[in-house]
Amino acid sequence: MTDRDDIRHAPQQVKSILQHALIQAEEEQHRQCRVVSSSPNTSAAGPEAPAAAVALRTTSAATSNSDMPTVAVPLGAVSAGTALPAASERIALRRRLQWKNPLKQLVRKSIIGVFGVWLKLSTNLVQHLNWFPSVKPYVGYGTEEYSRLVCRTIYAPTRAKPHTPMRGIHAMLEVPAAHERVSIHIDGVPLRTVQVGTMEVYDRNDPARAQTMAYSVSDSAGYLDLLAEHRLQPGVHRFSCKVPRRGPVEAELFTIPSDAKVGVISDVDDTIMVTQVPTLWKAAYNMLLLSPRKRASVPGMAVMYNDIRRMFPDAPFFYLSTSPWNVESSIRNFILDYGFPDGPLLLRDLDPRPKTFVPSGVQHKLEYAEQLMEDFPDMKFILLGDDGQKDPSTYAEIAKRYPGRVLAIGIRQLSARESVGGLASVAGFAATQPMPVTDVPVFTGATGSNIRKTMLPYLQQFV
Structure with a gap:
């Protein structure tokens, strides 16, 4: 075989190796799920019959079609009645799955190694520039009994303003300040007793x-995930974080009333903010290079969200997104600038070192969904994405795991211009996902006004 033939066949060989590795990973994951499902926690009466699923047609007035086919979406191997593994068990399971795939493990080790080199060089650089640790608190939430707080310690210039919106590329280059002491106050009262959690893992x-301590210490990525037992009245409170040589920095703390019966979990990218995620180069430009002040809102979504807020005045809005914590300030200002109901952001940690690796988008959303379901056991949720x-299949999985806890699912359908083109079609990625197959009512449409026409009359019965 000639060198030219080798070059021509090399991509096919690499593709075959990658496909084989992915198939092995999927088979191992399914095998582990079957082991979990057949554990002693399952019913002694034998294997549970699969629950009947009702396939709903598109209910938007603008897009409904009596000839529209129904597409079945796989809902995963964990049944609704199966108890989910504890956080430590899930971490151990992820590690076992990773070691079963040498190729994936090699890629992840390489990424972690490159990240470590960048972190070492950037830390030396900012220290040479006389930057020193600062803290960025993110909007927290909680019940009347306890609060969940997240902050991050990073290196910054002397006069840096922590909550200033910036382009995504600047935010992504933030250098974490590891193992820094952080003191926290809620409404001016020092917080002494806390439970230190793990980022991206639900902690009960x-x-x-x-x-009990005078301060808490951030992890190797600069994050500090705390659960504080501190009784508060329902409403919006203020908590502040402080590191040595810096003044305190404040953020909001939403304390949800115990009698709130309805909550909203919303995605951000392409649900309320135009990002065009399926088209990779457009998504990269919008997320990294576009000015935060030039972000566009999905038409009609702010109106629909505020209509839901008027229907359920006590309903909290949780913005659950796969965007990194680095861009929290930009998304926060977007929400306020376009008049969406304020609420906590639940974002993703992209540092691969403290955990087994960067969590997938589905894994991230399911983990936080479990946290919200457990924090508010009497609350039912409206899911918007x-x-x-993968919001359709992810939301269908949430509805399956927590039967009776999801009132409705709203799915915004991307236009053809948003969902195709560029590198997405070259790389072979699916532009959009099929609608979920679930017994929960699903409302779809290209804009907020389309979804609003059918979803709001349905929700009126729960007021």
Whole structure:
């Protein structure tokens, strides 16, 4: 075989190797899920019959069609009645799955190695520039019994303003300040007893794990995930974080009333903010290079969200997104600038080192969904997302795991211009996802006004 033939066949060989590795990973994951499903926690009466699923047609007035086919979406192997593994068990399971795939493990080790080199060089650079640690608190939430707080320690110039919106490329280059001492106050009262959690892993409220200390210490990525037992009245409070040599920095803390019966979980990208995630080069430009002040809102979504807020005045809005915490300030200002109901952002940690690796978008959303379901056991949720990523199947899985806890699902359908073109079609990625197959009512449309026409009359019965 000639050198030219080798070059021509090399991409096919690499593709075959990657496909084989992915198939092995999927088979191992399915095998582990079957092991979990057949554990002693399952019913002694034998295997549970699969629940009947009702396939709903598109209910938007603008897009409904009596000839529209129904597409079945796989909902995963964990049944609704199966108890989910504890956080430590899930971490161990992820590690076992990773070691079963040498190719994936090699790629991840390489990424972690490159990240470590960049982190070492950038830390030396900012220290040479006389930058020193600062803290960025993110908007928290909680019940009347306890609060969940997240902040991050990063290196910054002397006069840096922590909550200033910036382009995504600047935010992504923030250099974490690891293992920094952080003191926290809620409404001016020092917070002494806290439970230190793990980023991207749901931590239950466990008083036995609480520690009493004058300060808490951030992890190797600069993050500090705290659960604080501190009784508060429902409403919006203020909490502040402080590191040595810096003044305190404040953020909001939403305390949700115990009698709130309805909550909203919303995606961000292409649900309320135009990002065009399926088209990779456009998504990269919008997320990294576009000015935060030039971000566009999805038409009609702010109106629909505020209509839901008027229907359920006590309903909290949780913005659950796969965007990184680095861009929290930009998304926060977008929400306020376009008049969306304010609420906590639940974003993703992209540092691969403290965990087994960067969590997938589905894994990230399911983890936070579990946290919200457990934090508010009497609350039912409205799930709002789009079909540009995996929101339809993810929301169907949430509805399956927590039967009776999801009132409705709203899916914004991306236009053809948003969902195709560029590198997405070259790389072979699916532009949009099929609608979920679930017994929960699903409302779809290209804009907020389309979804609003059918969803709001349905929700009126729960007021």
